[in-house]
Amino acid sequence: MPKKKKFRVARDESPADCLARMREAGYTPVRRMEQPVFIERVGRRVVDHQEIVFEGKRIEE
Numbered sequence: 001m002p003k004k005k006k007f008r009v010a011r012d013e014s015p016a017d018c019l020a021r022m023r024e025a026g027y028t029p030v031r032r033m034e035q036p037v038f039i040e041r042v043g044r045r046v047v048d049h050q051e052i053v054f055e056g057k058r059i060e061e
Contacts, residue, residue: 001026001058009052018054027056 005027009018022029032054039048 003058004030005056005058007054007056009054011049015052015054018052022054022056025056026059028059029054030057031055 005025007018007022007025007027009015019029032052034050034052036047037049037051038045040046
């Protein structure tokens with residue numbers, strides 16, 4: 001298994017659900033990144049939603 005892995009929060013998932021999924025996979029969060037996702041409407045770019053990605057480090061046992 002890789003030492004670091006990125007976990008993306010799905011649109012129908014809360015950040016807490018994503019963190020629980022990380023723990024089940026054996027990772028602990030070390031970094032949270034957010035970036036806007038743009039869509040084009042009427043010739044303009046507007047923010048659709050924020051994308052949240054957690055970077056996880058493998059839990060050593």
